[in-house]
Amino acid sequence: MPALLALDHLDVTHGSQRALHGVSLGVPQGRIVTILGENGAGKSTLLHAVIGALPCSGSIVFDGRPIEGFDLEARVRLGLSLVPQQRELFGGMSVEDNLRLGRFHRSGSSQPMLREVFALFPRLQERRRGQAGTLSGGEQQMLAIGRALMGEPRLLMLDEPSLGLAPQAVSQILRAVVALRDNGLSVLLVEQNARAALRIADHGVLLEHGRVALEGSPEDIAADGRIVEAYLGLRGATA
Numbered sequence: 001m002p003a004l005l006a007l008d009h010l011d012v013t014h015g016s017q018r019a020l021h022g023v024s025l026g027v028p029q030g031r032i033v034t035i036l037g038e039n040g041a042g043k044s045t046l047l048h049a050v051i052g053a054l055p056c057s058g059s060i061v062f063d064g065r066p067i068e069g070f071d072l073e074a075r076v077r078l079g080l081s082l083v084p085q086q087r088e089l090f091g092g093m094s095v096e097d098n099l100r101l102g103r104f105h106r107s108g109s110s111q112p113m114l115r116e117v118f119a120l121f122p123r124l125q126e127r128r129r130g131q132a133g134t135l136s137g138g139e140q141q142m143l144a145i146g147r148a149l150m151g152e153p154r155l156l157m158l159d160e161p162s163l164g165l166a167p168q169a170v171s172q173i174l175r176a177v178v179a180l181r182d183n184g185l186s187v188l189l190v191e192q193n194a195r196a197a198l199r200i201a202d203h204g205v206l207l208e209h210g211r212v213a214l215e216g217s218p219e220d221i222a223a224d225g226r227i228v229e230a231y232l233g234l235r236g237a238t239a
């Protein structure tokens with residue numbers, strides 16, 4: 001299956017510190033690829049480089065087109081979307097207005113996508129008039145993902161969507177990610193909750209100190225007990 005996103009020898013430097021060393025990986029159309037790794041491994045750096053928020057060297061090809069020269073807005077228009085770890089919601093605005101903001105770069109009515117987001121996350125429909133800042137952690141993560149979906153992305157990048165959430169909320173979020181994949185969306189999922197991520201992913205990549213240390217099917221990665229114990233932090237995580 002051709003890769004929708006293909007990274008080749010990506011290098012990123014923060015000041016004098018190299019955060020990514022020649023990272024190559026691909027995200028096939030309609031698949032979930034998960035990136036695992038310890039704190040500081042370079043996972044967020046990778047997502048920020050792909051969306052165009054960090055300068056990098058190497059090649060980034062999206063849907064057959066090199067996009068290294070594209071700025072962030074152009075990449076979003078092409079169909080890349082990032083849900084950052086901090087979610088970056090507007091807490092004083094309503095749920096619905098936060099969602100509408102996700103369509104800033106698209107013309108046409110918000111209604112069809114609003115309906116789709118509410119079908120995926122009925123809880124957001126119930127809370128549509130409420131302030132985003134009053135939502136629970138799980139609801140805020142739904143809203144952050146929903147806002148990204150409003151722009152009709154082709155590649156959804158999620159930076160640790162399970163962070164700080166109760167197991168039930170993690171399950172809900174990951175079930176939604178699977179539903180999106182089953183509907184044809186491509187997903188690049190950064191997670192520290194390796195057990196949960198490997199359960200839903202089609203392919204896994206382990207980053208270590210900014211390098212790809214292991215790559216393969218979720219089964220292959222999960223079967224590597226030594227690496228799982230040492231690096232993936234499977235400490236009874238649930239989903």
Ligand SMILES: Nc1ncnc2c1ncn2[C@@H]1O[C@H](COP(=O)(O)OP(=O)(O)OP(=O)(O)O)[C@@H](O)[C@H]1O
Binds near residue numbers: 014
């Ligand atoms: N803005 C920055 N300036 C300087 N160094 C940075 C910056 N952002 C990240 N780093 C460093 O780059 C390396 C990779 O960080 P990154 O946040 O990408 O890791 P991560 O795998 O996402 O970790 P975490 O799970 O903690 O978010 C770390 O050593 C980090 O300290």
